[in-house]
Amino acid sequence: MRLRPRLALTALLAGIPLIAGSVWARSAIERSNAVDGLTRLVLQRMLDGGRDECSRWPESWPIPSGPGMGPGMGPGMGPGMGGEGMPTWEERQTRMQAMLRGGGGPRAFSHLGPPVEFFAYSADLTSRNRLAPALHEDLRTGLLDGRKVVSRGRSNDSDSPLEIAVRMDWFDEPESPSAIVLARQVGASEFGLAREFLWGVTALVSVMLLTLLLSAGPVVGRARRLTRNVRRSATDQYATSIPVEGSDEISELALAFNAAGAQCRAHTDLLEQRERSLREFVEGTTHDVMLPLTVLQGHLTSLAKTSSGEQAATLRDAIEEAHYMTSLIQNLATTAKLEAEDAPPRRDPVDLVALCERVVARHMPVGREKGVRVEPVLPGDPVVVRGDETLLEQAVSNLVHNAVRYVDRDGRVLVVLSAESGRFSLRVLDDGPGISPDQIGHLTERRWRADDVRARHPSGSGLGLAIAKEVALRHTMELTLGTAPELGGLEADLQGALG
Amino acid sequence: MTPDKLKTILLVEDDDKLGRQVRSHLTEAGFEVDWLRHGHDALAADPSQYGLIVLDLMLPGTGGMDVLKHYRGQRCDVPVLVLSAKTDAAIKVRALDLGADDYMTKPFWPGELVARVNARLRRPLANAGDSIEIGRLRLDQSARRLFVGEESVDLTRVEFDLLLALARRPGVAVERGWLAEHVLDPERDGTGRTLDVHVSRLRRKLGDRAVCLQTVWGVGYRLEPDA
Numbered sequence: 001m002r003l004r005p006r007l008a009l010t011a012l013l014a015g016i017p018l019i020a021g022s023v024w025a026r027s028a029i030e031r032s033n034a035v036d037g038l039t040r041l042v043l044q045r046m047l048d049g050g051r052d053e054c055s056r057w058p059e060s061w062p063i064p065s066g067p068g069m070g071p072g073m074g075p076g077m078g079p080g081m082g083g084e085g086m087p088t089w090e091e092r093q094t095r096m097q098a099m100l101r102g103g104g105g106p107r108a109f110s111h112l113g114p115p116v117e118f119f120a121y122s123a124d125l126t127s128r129n130r131l132a133p134a135l136h137e138d139l140r141t142g143l144l145d146g147r148k149v150v151s152r153g154r155s156n157d158s159d160s161p162l163e164i165a166v167r168m169d170w171f172d173e174p175e176s177p178s179a180i181v182l183a184r185q186v187g188a189s190e191f192g193l194a195r196e197f198l199w200g201v202t203a204l205v206s207v208m209l210l211t212l213l214l215s216a217g218p219v220v221g222r223a224r225r226l227t228r229n230v231r232r233s234a235t236d237q238y239a240t241s242i243p244v245e246g247s248d249e250i251s252e253l254a255l256a257f258n259a260a261g262a263q264c265r266a267h268t269d270l271l272e273q274r275e276r277s278l279r280e281f282v283e284g285t286t287h288d289v290m291l292p293l294t295v296l297q298g299h300l301t302s303l304a305k306t307s308s309g310e311q312a313a314t315l316r317d318a319i320e321e322a323h324y325m326t327s328l329i330q331n332l333a334t335t336a337k338l339e340a341e342d343a344p345p346r347r348d349p350v351d352l353v354a355l356c357e358r359v360v361a362r363h364m365p366v367g368r369e370k371g372v373r374v375e376p377v378l379p380g381d382p383v384v385v386r387g388d389e390t391l392l393e394q395a396v397s398n399l400v401h402n403a404v405r406y407v408d409r410d411g412r413v414l415v416v417l418s419a420e421s422g423r424f425s426l427r428v429l430d431d432g433p434g435i436s437p438d439q440i441g442h443l444t445e446r447r448w449r450a451d452d453v454r455a456r457h458p459s460g461s462g463l464g465l466a467i468a469k470e471v472a473l474r475h476t477m478e479l480t481l482g483t484a485p486e487l488g489g490l491e492a493d494l495q496g497a498l499g
Numbered sequence: 500m501t502p503d504k505l506k507t508i509l510l511v512e513d514d515d516k517l518g519r520q521v522r523s524h525l526t527e528a529g530f531e532v533d534w535l536r537h538g539h540d541a542l543a544a545d546p547s548q549y550g551l552i553v554l555d556l557m558l559p560g561t562g563g564m565d566v567l568k569h570y571r572g573q574r575c576d577v578p579v580l581v582l583s584a585k586t587d588a589a590i591k592v593r594a595l596d597l598g599a600d601d602y603m604t605k606p607f608w609p610g611e612l613v614a615r616v617n618a619r620l621r622r623p624l625a626n627a628g629d630s631i632e633i634g635r636l637r638l639d640q641s642a643r644r645l646f647v648g649e650e651s652v653d654l655t656r657v658e659f660d661l662l663l664a665l666a667r668r669p670g671v672a673v674e675r676g677w678l679a680e681h682v683l684d685p686e687r688d689g690t691g692r693t694l695d696v697h698v699s700r701l702r703r704k705l706g707d708r709a710v711c712l713q714t715v716w717g718v719g720y721r722l723e724p725d726a
Contacts, residue, residue, distance in 0.1 A: 290584040291514060293606035298520035301609045326606045333586045348592045354601070357618065357671070365610030377719035379677035380664045390588040390604075416718045418676045429716075486716045 003223070007216050008209060015205035022201050035151045035164055038183045041116060042166045051170070051178055054120045058128035058177035062118040116185050120178035121165075128177050135182065139165045143180060161186045222250050230257050238265045279336050286333040293329070297322050304369060316369045320405075323366040327401050331467055334394045338470060345388035345474050349499060352383040352392075352424060356415050359397045363404050363413075371409045374400065377416040383424050386499030387475045395471035395479075398464035399428040399492040407432035412487060419498060426494040429484035440481045468492070505550035505620055510534045511541045511566065512555045512582070521553065524609035525616065541566045546575045550620055553612075555582045556594065564597060571598035578619045582607075621669065631666045633724045636708055638666050647708050657682055658701045665712070665722035672719035 001009075045062075046054075054061040119132035125140055135143075142150030143165055154162040162185045171179040222245060229242040238261030244254045300322055304315040360376045367374045385392075396415075403413040407430045416427040465481070472479040477496030484491035508530045512518040515536075522532045533549070535541050538561025546552055552570070556563035567579060581594045581602040591602050601619055603612060631638045637646040643659050645652045654662065660682045664673055679694050698720060702709040713721045 286586070287584050290605035291517060295514075295516045295520055297606055298517070298524065298609050302520075302523070323608075329606075330586065330604075337586070346588055346592075348588060358601075358603075358615070361611045361614040361618075362607065364614065365608040368610070375672060375715055375721075377672040377674050377715050377721075378668070379674050380667065380681060381677070388588045389591055390586050394586075412716075414716060414718065416674060418674045420676060486718060 003220050004213060004216055007212055011205070011209045011212055015209070019198070019201045019205060023198055026197050031151075031154060031162070034154075034162055034185070035149065038116065038151075038162065038164045038185060039149050039166055042118070042164070042181050042183045045118060046168060046178065046181060050118070050181075051168075054178040055176070058120070059130070061120055061129060061178070114185050116183055119182040119184070121180040121182065122175070122177050123171055123179040125180065132182070133184075135165060135180075136163065139163065139182070143167055219250070226250060226254055226257075229254070233257070233261055237268055238262065279340055282332060282336045286329050286336075289329055293322065293326055297326070301365065319366055319369050323363075323401075324405075327398070327464065330394055331398065331463055334391060334467055334471075337391070338467070338474070345391055345471075347386040347499070348389055349384050350387050350389045350392055352385055352417055352426060353378050354382070355389070355393050355396060356417050356426070359393060359400050360415055362397060363400050367404050367413065370404070372404055372407055372411050372413060374404065374413045374415065377414055379417060379419055383417060383419045384499055385424060385475075385496060388471075391471045392475065395468040396426065396428070396494070398468045399494070402464050402492075403428050403430035403432065403490065406430065407489065411489075414487065422498050424496060424498055427484075428492045428494075429487050430489035431484075431487035432489040434483055434489045435481070465492075468494075472496075504548065507531045507533070507549050508616065509541075509544060509546065509549040509552045511536075511538070511552065511558065511563070513537065513558050514555075520609070521612065524613060525553075528613040528616075530616070538562060538566055542569050546570045546573070546577050549577055551616055552577055552579045553582060553616070554579055554599075556590070557584060564594065567594065567597045567599060580615060580619060631663070633666050633669050633722055634708070634711065636662075636666070636705075636711065636722075638663055645704075647706060652704050654701070654704065655697075657684060657697050658704070661697060661701060661720075662712075662722070665720055669722050669724045672713075672715040672721035674719045675717075678720065 121127045138152045139150045151164040153160045165182050241258045242254045244251045300319045360374050364374045412431050414429045469479050480493050482491050522534050525532050538558040554563050578600040581599040584605040635648050
């Protein structure tokens with residue numbers, strides 16, 4: 001999960017219980033305040049003449065008589081209510097309705113908003129007023145337990161009425177119709193406050209969340225920049241270091257990356273240095289071996305010319321071995337060159353006609369000793385391709401050498417070059433035993449590897465063909481091996497575009 | 500160019516053993532060899548009196564490249580065959596750019612060197628000369644006539660061109676496809692099989708020298724001077 005969604009989710013997970021807890025605490029306080037307020041209202045009402053009214057009209061109380069209303073009656077009561085003497089039943093009903101609609105309390109409690117109903121009960125928990133509801137079981141139990149104030153309703157359910165029953169000081173007086181007073185408040189403006197409170201908390205949490213996300217922005221941005229820089233640094237083998245911003249945890253991370261990159265670089269440098277030394281050693285050695293090998297070949301040739309019989313046969317073998325050694329050393333040099341350069345090869349113009357003539361001339365003397373005819377079949381004009389002449393010559397030389405080695409005595413090797421419609425085909429064919437199809441597949445599938453130089457037994461042919469294959473690959477040429485239609489032996493066909 | 504001059508070769512090689520050997524093999528092949536061991540000696544020599552120069556690139560003092568540059572600066576067009584132990588293509592390319600005609604990478608076989616020298620000395624004769632001689636065959640290029648010994652042989656245009664193409668590279672087979680494309684009349688002959696018809700007619704006209712005109716495994720034809 002990405003950093004920003006994770007921060008948002010964490011904030012939400014922390015915020016929701018916070019909001020729920022706050023709301024719960026708030027509503028508990030609200031209820032406790034409401035209970036206190038109602039209790040005070042009851043006490044004040046009763047002490048302000050309510051007790052007397054109730055004693056006088058226990059069947060209809062709390063509908064008060066006009067002048068006995070006490071101070072602080074709401075303006076809604078109107079002048080129509082003013083009158084002397086006993087109010088009529090109708091008057092009292094009207095006043096009761098008005099009171100129930102609201103505003104029936106002293107001003108001090110006007111913030112309680114919703115109308116409050118009062119009912120009086122005697123000590124046996126029954127009311128003389130027919131309209132008074134039966135006391136709820138919870139309230140009865142509480143009162144019988146001797147509690148002064150008992151309340152019920154409106155905790156989570158804001159729409160249920162809040163009821164409090166107050167055990168009056170004169171509870172123990174006999175025959176008092178108002179030993180217990182029930183105050184009942186329907187609806188809750190307090191909850192309106194709670195709703196505002198809920199919005200407040202939600203807004204606060206949202207602001208916090210937003211602040212969190214906004215402040216996370218630059219951090220996320222820097223982390224992303226760092227990632228980009230590390231990737232860029234990795235692509236150039238940690239040659240460039242990562243820019244370090246500021247001095248906090250993220251910049252420390254950048255510093256750590258730089259340190260790791262520097263170590264990588266040092267290690268790579270060391271390996272490259274070793275590889276370069278080794279390559280230079282191989283190049284130097286192959287170069288130094290070339291001259292004595294040329295002289296050795298010359299001596300062998302001279303001796304072969306003047307010898308006969310068994311000695312001549314021995315010299316023929318020696319010549320062939322020297323030729324193989326030459327080829328091996330040249331392949332070693334080619335391998336070092338191929339390993340050193342991953343880049344595309346040179347794109348010099350190379351005349352394949354001249355190249356074939358050189359390769360044929362190189363293998364003809366050895367072929368002649370063995371009785372093998374190496375015959376070039378070439379176009380009358382130069383056939384020019386683009387590439388590294390040394391690599392291409394070594395590739396073709398390997399194909400020819402492979403053919404010369406595997407044909408029988410008095411065998412034939414053809415080097416056939418042709419060019420048509422922008423492409424050339426250089427075929428090396430022989431009349432030797434050829435290679436079985438599964439071996440051919442193996443040879444063409446195999447990729448050239450430096451390990452083969454060491455792994456290859458001197459009698460093997462794989463390295464030469466594998467190098468030829470690799471050289472072809474690097475020149476975007478194709479080398480295919482198959483059976484020669486003309487001679488029946490192996491055919492190696494090198495094809496590519498003219499340059 | 501006199502025949503004597505063509506048989507004279509200048510060898511510039513600092514290594515004693517190799518120089519001795521190369522000289523001995525070239526001498527054996529019928530050439531007269533002047534051998535110089537140092538670059539500065541080579542600078543002082545007159546290259547124009549030789550038919551070909553075999554030049555080692557790795558010389559003490561003045562290097563082979565400098566010698567080559569010096570010769571070409573003198574407008575000397577004697578073919579130069581460069582010997583190098585370096586397998587680096589850049590060096591070969593540079594040598595060829597400086598005017599070398601051919602190069603050989605050590606190690607090489609004496610027979611290889613002789614073959615390269617022969618090929619190089621034969622070529623200018625074939626290209627520049629008015630007539631080409633292959634054994635008893637003589638092709639008069641300007642008159643477009645063939646002589647077998649002293650006897651003139653009438654050839655068609657295609658037959659003459661065919662023989663000339665083969666004569667330019669004696670001993671080396673010329674690929675069928677190339678011959679069909681460059682020698683045959685595309686409108687009359689088409690390609691492929693008609694080439695064989697022309698060759699067999701040509702063979703009949705060559706009489707006892709027909710053996711010179713050899714078929715190489717159905718992939719090409721060759722004029723073999725020694726046959």
